[in-house]
Amino acid sequence: MAPKSRFTRLDAFTKTVDEARIRTTSGGIVTIVSLLVVLFLSWGEWSSYRRIVVHPELVVDKGRGERMDIHLNITFPNMPCELLTLDVMDVSGEQQHGVAHGITKLRLQPPSRGGGVIESNSLAQLHEKAEHLNPDYCGGCYGATAPANAEKPGCCNTCDEVREAYAQASWAFGRGEGVEQCEREHYSERLDQQREEGCRIEGLLQVNKVVGNFHLAPGRSFSNGNMHVHDLKNYWDLPNGMKAHDFTHVIHSLRFGPQLPPEVIARMGRRTAWTNHHLNPLDGIHQETSDPNFNYMYFVKIVPTSYLPLGWEQKSASASDGSVETHQYSVTSHKRSLMGGDDAKEGHAERLHSKGGIPGVFFSYDISPMKVINREERAKTFLGFLSGLCAIVGGTLTVAAAIDRGLFEGATRLKKLRSKDM
Structure with missing residues (x-):
């Protein structure tokens, strides 16, 4: 028999001979x-x-001086594109009147004709170039100062430039009767031709990441002191027999920041309800009215959100790491007639509305100081997997x-x- 080792006494796994088994x-x-x-x-x-699971974290948003993208697609079946204006303003004092860059207007047929698309015009390309005029021609601005963005400095060679000059002077413009440039371009005839049309406005806004609002209202806008004013003359003055405009609208989509990539949503699938949080609550909203004196307001609470995919920290800074910086939001809405009154028809006679204002659709947004980080992680580490595997084998064999x-x-x-x- 082989000599015993000093470790023999420490053997916790005693053996039996084959004959004893x-x-x-x-x-x-x-x-x-x-x-x-x-x-x-x-x-x-x-x-x-x-x-793969998604672990949400809540941190203080320390971003500074950032810009935020607003993607919108809204249809107004009873409002012509010629009258619809998009404006943006925020608490920092920045104002964007008649936003043109990145926005497209689609003229729509009247609802009675199916509401199909007539034509698409980029707002940045709607201004007349007046290239057919004599190079020495300098149109007058009819008492107003020529706009800074005029094609020819100090002149108003197109109807749009005259309208812009009037807006900067805080003057109402109307149909342009007696204005040479507008009569030459048949502005009033073109306006009357579009009276029964609808309009779809879609595109991208870039705004400061501070409290602010954007709205769609009739007529060209301008500032009068501390007041934001719209020229509503063409909205109210209708040709005889013409149906009044209103702000019935359909919000096809409205989001703040980019949408999650399709491959991310497909990968998440139904394994988690987190993607449901990114369903934009205003998508598909339909508001209908026949009152031209009607105002819709949406109060939006925006929460900055980051999506960090699995392994994002291991990718190089030069390559795309797959992370997405976007925003979630919640919303409450309010609507009222500009004529004032109460909600007795809805069973709330005690609810009173103030009188006055501008007809249109207004979106007021507020930014949360907190940020949500959704981080993709494995449910357990590799060491955890090995530990679980050993526990399964050992526990099962013991039982x-x-x-x-x-x-x-x-x-x-x-x-x-x-x-x-x-």
């Missing part, structure tokens, strides 16, 4: 069942290790050994009892 049918069945259980639980542990021992002992005692009876 007994193999039983019940032991074979327990072994097969335990192996199947180990395989099944090991597959579940592997699936759990491969599963199987106990069951086998119990079956063996039970069978042995039954045999002894039967032998005594015989």
Whole structure:
């Protein structure tokens, strides 16, 4: 016999010789069942290790001097594009009157004719170039100062430039009767031709990431002191027999910042409800009215949100790491007639509305100081997977050994009892 090692006394796994081992049918069945259980639980542990979960974190948003993209697509079936104006303003004092860059207007047929698209015009290309005029021609601005963006400095060579000059002077313009440039371009005839049309406005706004609002209202806008004013003359003065305009509208989509990439949404699938938070609550909203004196207001609370995919921190700074900086938002809405009154028809006679204002659709947004970070992570680490695998194997074999021992002992005692009876 080989000499004993000093570690022999420390052996916690004592052995038995083959002659002392007994193999039983019940032991074979327990072994097969335990192996199947180990395989099944090991597959579940592997699936759990491969599963990706999204862990939300709430932090203080420390971004400064950032800009925010607003993507909008809104249809006004009873408002012609010629009258519709988009303005933006915020608490920093920045104002964007008649936003043109990045915005497209689609002229729509009247609802009675199906509301199909007539033509698409980029707002940045609507201004007349007046290239057919004599190079020495300098149109008058009819008492107003020529706009800074005039094609020819100090002159108003197009109807749009005259209208812009009037807006800067805080003067109402009307249909342009008696204005040479507008009569030459048939502005009033073009306006009357579009009276029964609708308009879809879509595109991208870039605004400061501060509290502010943007709105769609009739007529060209201008500032009069501390007041924001719209020239509503053409909105109210209708040709005889013409139906009044109104602000019935459909919000096809409105979001702040980029949408989650399709591959991200597809990968998340139905495994988590997190993507439901990115369903924009105003998408598909339809508001209908026949009152031209009507005002819609949407109060939007915006929460900055980051999406960090799995392994984003391991990618180089030069390559796209797949992260998305976007915004979630919640919204409450309010609507009222500019003529004032109460909501007695809706069963709330105690609810009174103030009188006055501008007809249109207004969006007032507020930015949360907190930021949500949604981080993709594996459900467990590789070490956690190995620990779970060892626990499954060890635990299953231990329980199987106990069951086998119990079956063996039970069978042995039954045999002894039967032998005594015989």
